[in-house]
Amino acid sequence: MSRAADRLKVVLNHLDRSHGAVRASFTSAQNVSYHHHPQAFQYTFDTDLLTPEQRIAYEKDGFILIRNLVSDEDIDQFRKEFERICKREVKVPGLLVMRDVSIAKSEFVEGEKAVTKLQDFQEDPELFRYCTLPQILKYVKCFTGPNIMAMHTMLINKPPDTGKKTSRHPMHQDLHYFPFRPADRIVCSWTAMEKVHRENGCLVVLPGSHHGTLQEHDYPEWEGGINKMYHGVRNYNPDHPRVHLEMEKGDTVFFHPLLIHGSGMNQTKGFRKAISCHYASSDCYYIDVKGTTQENISNEVKELAAKKYGVDDTISFQDTWALRGRLVQGERTSM
Ligand SMILES: CCCCCCCCCC(=O)SCCNC(=O)CCNC(=O)[C@H](O)C(C)(C)COP(=O)(O)OP(=O)(O)OC[C@H]1O[C@@H](n2cnc3c(N)ncnc32)[C@H](O)[C@@H]1OP(=O)(O)O
Ligand SMILES: Nc1ncnc2c1ncn2[C@@H]1O[C@H](COP(=O)(O)OP(=O)(O)OP(=O)(O)O)[C@@H](O)[C@H]1O
Ligand SMILES: O=C(O)CCC(=O)C(=O)O
Numbered sequence: 560m561s562r563a564a565d566r567l568k569v570v571l572n573h574l575d576r577s578h579g580a581v582r583a584s585f586t587s588a589q590n591v592s593y594h595h596h597p598q599a600f601q602y603t604f605d606t607d608l609l610t611p612e613q614r615i616a617y618e619k620d621g622f623i624l625i626r627n628l629v630s631d632e633d634i635d636q637f638r639k640e641f642e643r644i645c646k647r648e649v650k651v652p653g654l655l656v657m658r659d660v661s662i663a664k665s666e667f668v669e670g671e672k673a674v675t676k677l678q679d680f681q682e683d684p685e686l687f688r689y690c691t692l693p694q695i696l697k698y699v700k701c702f703t704g705p706n707i708m709a710m711h712t713m714l715i716n717k718p719p720d721t722g723k724k725t726s727r728h729p730m731h732q733d734l735h736y737f738p739f740r741p742a743d744r745i746v747c748s749w750t751a752m753e754k755v756h757r758e759n760g761c762l763v764v765l766p767g768s769h770h771g772t773l774q775e776h777d778y779p780e781w782e783g784g785i786n787k788m789y790h791g792v793r794n795y796n797p798d799h800p801r802v803h804l805e806m807e808k809g810d811t812v813f814f815h816p817l818l819i820h821g822s823g824m825n826q827t828k829g830f831r832k833a834i835s836c837h838y839a840s841s842d843c844y845y846i847d848v849k850g851t852t853q854e855n856i857s858n859e860v861k862e863l864a865a866k867k868y869g870v871d872d873t874i875s876f877q878d879t880w881a882l883r884g885r886l887v888q889g890e891r892t893s894m
């Protein structure tokens with residue numbers, strides 16, 4: 560804890576000094592790309608990677624799917640590391656292992672079959688390699704710009720549904736969880752570790768929903784139960800056009816943190832695996848979520864941090880992010 564506390568002090572001092580400057584000097588994607596494309600782009604930078612069509616698609620839809628971006632070899636290595644973690648052959652500092660709520664109380668489920676999700680694997684060199692893959696960062700840079708932080712990491716092992724529909728992930732906006740801005744300089748990369756389709760609960764997205772604002776989130780009223788912290792947008796409208804993102808192993812989707820998305824039930828016998836990372840420009844700044852719609856999740860996270868890691872009130876919701884974030888490219892300017 561003392562090393563973490565030291566690191567925190569450095570971060571906080573730095574934040575005090577740089578906040579105003581960062582806010583003032585933020586360049587919009589539009590300004591940077593203006594000379595190349597007279598069309599105004601709000602969400603992407605021109606790095607010679609995205610085609611104009613891809614940029615327009617992200618503006619319009621809030622996501623782009625890149626086929627075959629991560630190799631089978633890499634994914635097989637991530638899967639092996641996941642197995643080692645589940646068998647407790649390696650211990651990873653700071654790692655959060657979540658079990659599905661419907662099997663959490665069962666004594667008989669062991670190893671990989673007990674794990675729904677790993678979070679915060681930034682201290683596992685093998686899994687964290689995913690967040691540093693050059694072919695991923697090349698895309699990330701189009702959304703964040705050159706200074707890139709890996710802010711949140713997950714390996715999702717969506718279990719076969721036990722019949723209570725708890726394997727669903729309600730429709731949500733990831734920004735609900737993040738006390739930093741601006742939203743347009745944050746992006747999620749989500750890579751299928753095997754074929755994902757409707758039957759095993761692929762991602763479901765509401766195209767264009769990133770144009771809206773951050774909505775109120777809460778636990779949906781689902782009879783069979785709901786996993787801890789799986790908040791969904793309140794007043795979810797099931798009539799909004801949805802797209803099911805069916806993907807092959809290695810396919811990767813990049814999406815905006817305001818994009819409303821979730822995933823359906825896993826109706827197969829297999830555990831549906833995906834690995835993901837949320838990136839943000841290190842030029843982003845932390846915000847105070849007190850009095851906002853994010854207050855409910857920040858209280859839950861603080862409670863969890865208190866229980867699990869014994870951190871006290873002096874560590875804020877923002878601090879928990881500064882401690883977990885890792886620079887993966889460029890300079891750590893603010894975050
Ligand atoms: C920090 C979040 C950042 C996310 C940003 C990106 C967007 C991500 C969107 C998300 O995915 S948000 C959802 C992420 N979910 C979490 O972060 C949940 C984190 N996991 C946990 O907090 C722990 O796994 C949990 C506290 C729920 C349980 O851990 P324990 O190691 O204490 O489990 P244990 O088996 O000892 O069970 C303790 C109690 O928790 C209950 N429990 C266990 N797993 C559960 C579960 N999955 N859901 C609900 N309750 C659960 C369990 O039944 C038991 O209840 P009782 O006290 O009544 O006996
Ligand atoms: N009331 C709700 N609030 C928030 N999200 C919801 C709600 N009801 C369903 N969802 C989410 O909507 C998405 C689609 O749900 P659905 O049950 O239709 O699953 P599906 O697998 O996509 O559909 P299908 O069974 O038709 O293939 C999932 O992410 C699910 O968690
Ligand atoms: O893999 C999934 O089911 C989606 C998970 C998700 O959207 C999240 O954890 O934020």
Ligand SMILES: [Fe+2]
Nearest residue numbers: 731732733820
């Ligand atoms: Fe999400």
Ligand SMILES: [Mg+2]
Nearest residue numbers: 727822823824
């Ligand atoms: Mg359904």
